[in-house]
Amino acid sequence: MEKEQQIFGIRAIIEAVQAGKEIDKVFVQKDLQGDLMKELLKVLKQNGVNFSYVPVEKLNRLGDRNHQGAVASISPISFADLDELIMSLLDEGKNPLFIVLDGISDARNFGAIIRTAECTGVNGIIVPKQGSAPVNGDTVKTSAGAVFNIPICKVDHVKDAVFHLQSSGIKTVAATEKTNNNVYDIDFTEPVAIVMGSEDKGVNPSVLKVVDEKAKLPMYGTISSLNVSVACGAFLYEVVRQRL
Missing domain, CATH: 3.30.1330.30 (Ribosomal protein L30/S12)
Structure with a gap:
């Protein structure tokens, strides 16, 4: 700080x-x-x-x-209201793309995700009020200033945010290895929110129970997981590929 x-x-x-x-x-x-x-x-x-x-x-x-x-x-930024952000995107006729971060506690990972999200056209990032990485100097630096260009919303509970997105017609997809579904088999052309979990625990089981779909990245090495910011980038660029 x-x-x-x-x-x-x-x-x-x-x-x-x-x-x-x-x-x-x-x-x-x-x-x-x-x-x-x-x-x-x-x-x-x-x-x-x-x-x-x-x-x-x-x-x-x-x-x-x-x-x-x-x-x-x-905080160096003002946080956006999720309901207002969703309504404005739908009123403008946009095809919303959200990232939901469930337990990302490292400021540099947070900043790297924000940077990639801004580059791939993400409309908003949703984080919980408790247990989330702070928006501090490390976040700003790692995001290369992108933190000032993308709305970030704080919510009381990730699960409630998932329900709110779903009720607004936005499909929720959790990134998790606890599935047989491949990320390349998911339809990302419709309004969607991608839920990313922490590296040590992944997406909370209670959240996994309520999302619309689950998807994983194919892994061929001996290490079983990617850094969360890298995994998030892989998901986002599959969205970009499908929407081009």
Whole structure:
């Protein structure tokens, strides 16, 4: 985190959240007690702000100011509203293409996905409020600035986003090895959202149960999986190939 993107101190963070600032993530000192800390946690939960507990040593490394047990990062972007984005795309007669990221926690992977998504005409990226990689300096740099050119939507739960997409006529396809379907057998010419999971766990089983289709990439090496940003790129360029 760059210092100009940080907020130090419990009270300052509370005021920033209540003022509607785009807070991407808050680091809270582990085992810190007190009424003010309880108020901060309540405000963060009420406003759906992503936060995590960390040791005080991590907070100390984030800056030399008095953090009082909490440091927040301000997002360099404004997040889009998913419902409004879907409606605008359909009203404009576009053929929507979305990426849903279920548990991508590495900022550089996130940035690489954003860069490829922008290059392949993705209309929006959907991430959960909790457990998602932050939009920070690493994300901006790895995306080569593409993060400023593509709408990113935060949702409470990925599964709810899948239901919302489906009710809007957008097919959902999960990238997973837990299927016999090949990515090249899926019809990507219609409105579609591709769900990508984390490298260690993949797409959440509860999400796999509700998507319309599942697809995998053929693998011929001894390593069983690709980096998630590379796999996402392979899926997206199959969409491009079909839509050309």
